[in-house]
Amino acid sequence: MILWIILVKEPDCRAGKFYLQTINHKTMKNRNAALTILLLLAGIFPDLVQGEVRLPRLISDGMVLQRDTELRIWGWAAPGEEVCVDFAGDSYHTRADASGGWMVTMKPMTAGGPHIMRIEGSNNITINDILVGDVWLCSGQSNMELPVRRVRPLYEAEIAGAENNSVRAFTVPRQYSFKERQADLPGGRWVAADPETVLDFSAAAWFFAREINKTYGVPVGLIISAYGGSPAEAWISEESLKEFPEHYNELQRFKSDSLIQAIEQDDKTRIDRWYEKLRLADEGYMRPGITWHDFDIDTGGWGAIEIPGYWSGTPLRGTNGAVWFRKEITVPLPASGLPGTLNLGRIVDADSAFVNGTFVGTVSYQYPPRRYTIPAGVLRGGRNILTVKVISTTGDGGFVPGKTYDLSAGAFRISLEGKWRYRIGAVMPPLAGQTFIGYKPGGLFNAMIAPALNYRLRGILWYQGESNADRPREYGNLLPALINDWRHNLDSVNLPFILVQLPNFMEAKAVPGESNWALFREAQAGALVLPATGMAVTIDAGEWNDIHPLDKMDVGIRLALVARKVAYGDEKVVFSGPAYKAMTVRGRRVILTFDNTGSGLVSKGSKRLSGFAIAGEDMSFIWARARIRCDRVIVRGKKIRNPVAVRYAWADNPEGANLYNREGLPAAPFRTDR
DSSP: OOEEEEEEEOOGGGTTOEEEEEEEESOSTTHHHHHHHHHHHHHHOGGGSOOOOBOOTTSSTTOEEETTSOEEEEEEOSTTOEEEEEETTEEEEEEOOTTSEEEEEEOOOOSEEEEEEEEESSSEEEEEEEEEEEEEEEEESHHHHOBGGGGGGGOHHHHHTOOEEEEEEEEOOOOOOSSSOOSSOSSOOEEEEOTTGGGGSBHHHHHHHHHHHHHHOSOEEEEEEEOTTOOGGGGSOHHHHTTSHHHHHHHHHTTOHHHHHHHHHHHHHHHHHHHHHHHHHOGGGTSTTOOTTSSSOOOTTOEEEEESEEGGGSTTTTOOEEEEEEEEEEEOGGGTTOOEEEEEOOEESEEEEEETTEEEEEESSSSSOOEEEEOTTOOOSEEEEEEEEEEEOSSOOEEOTTSOEEEEETTEEEEOOEEEEEEEEEEOOOOOOOOOGGGSTTHHIIIIIGGGTTSOOSEEEEEOOGGGTTOHHHHHHHHHHHHHHHHHHTTOTTOOEEEEOOOOOSOOOSSOOOOHHHHHHHHHHHGGGSTTEEEEOOTTSOBTTBSSOSOOHHHHHHHHHHHHHHTTOOSSSOOSOOEEEEEEEETTEEEEEEEOOTTOEEETTSSSOOSEEEEOTTOOEEEOEEEEETTEEEEEOTTOSSOOEEEESOSSSOTTOOEEETTSOBOOOEESOO
């Protein structure tokens, strides 16, 4: 056997090191001998045998790095392996530690690009198309997660103009971990905005990034790490959860793999059995060769019901299971055969829709809008039949009022509101809810935040709270704890943190009263005592019948205004609407003063202010009269002789609250009786 070993001395970042270039032998019969010699050489020259350098998913093609700060690039290699990073004309050297981890700290960069980064160890990695600008971590629950495609009907023009290579997003897949912090994210890649890719961006984050990019002319990177339905405690580290014993103890429980497996298996078995029993019991499928979504069936025994509406006020009250609905419409000949769109608003809980017996779409849970495409050739001139099978799993089913219910094809459009025929397919006992393991304390921090802690940021955007809204007092402690926890772990004590105050939601009340959502908004505002924090007020951007309001452009614009003040130091920008400052009682009048009045207070959409309530010493609130005088608001109650407190927009859904500044930003809800 002949063994050739060629040692090559590399220049620049490899100076002084020799590397194994080629091993060759005349025959393959003595492979073991060759390997033995190689292992002996490794003992003499340990640098000859090395593991591959690996990088976290964030450090990848198309990434945006934070400008004007020291940058961290990190990864993994063989213990003791030398790693060299070349970037923007500079070389940085380090060695992997005993566990294989390595990191280099690079000097600050100005905004720009694209750049190329080369990382060399035993293998070479090239990262292309790197921009330097501002990076924002965007986190929370579903209203941060909500993609542009869900709000598309409102923003077709904005989406069509979304081609912008300087705005990029990295969307973190949902994942949880209770035992330990994960070293890397579960997936994701950097994607530049264009009319197609932007559909998967967080809508709130994209509108924010668009404003920042337009205002400052720098690339903007979005790390979107959000999880629908998640409570705040899921995003807090184990160390900081010690302040909250109940949540800390729950985290300890869920470190058990067997517990998680048992819960998931029990849930799956129970849910699968429920749906299987429903399928077997559903009379809509009982007759051979005939289903209730067929075009021609006998509906003589079917009832009639008004749609939209919840079932609680109808003969279907209390029904869980499957209910079939049918409606006949007339389509003019010019629309015959055309592709169409079927809008069915929102439905509680799940639905399957058919047009003339052809399946056109399904949604398995209550929150998404139902927008179904009708294929070409399905619609007929004249009589057409729409069929919707609704599955109600628990509580009150129905077609959510206030949403759009129509069918369109070409120039033809018809409202679907009004009388529908219905028949119960099967009645089932309520289905107990699923256990969402990802909502348990600490799990999302470990899996979706901890792996990104080395990445340098300009700030954090936080849109979360609906899942904690029934615990406003606790949230007053949870949110500051989360802010301090993330800043500590990111090694940035004054990292800007900007939150979205929850918008209006649920049915409006005719008289003033107590409200958990009002208390919760107050708890959110309480976090502003921390330095470098800000809040976007969205009390006018919600929908009474939808916890996922579509107006995400105003949310993004207002977040950007707050960021200009908090993160970019713009002292001239009007970044907020009026914020309550103080009250003075003069006889039967209460005089309120405000911060952030901008160029003046206004009552939007009306000459009269509304949304104010006043109380005397008995603390029984009634609606008040209010008027603007200069930058003050004068409030009085018809029957209140000795006023002691005023509240504004103090409700789940404070209809009519119309105090703004002239810049068009709404006043934050408040009470003077804290």
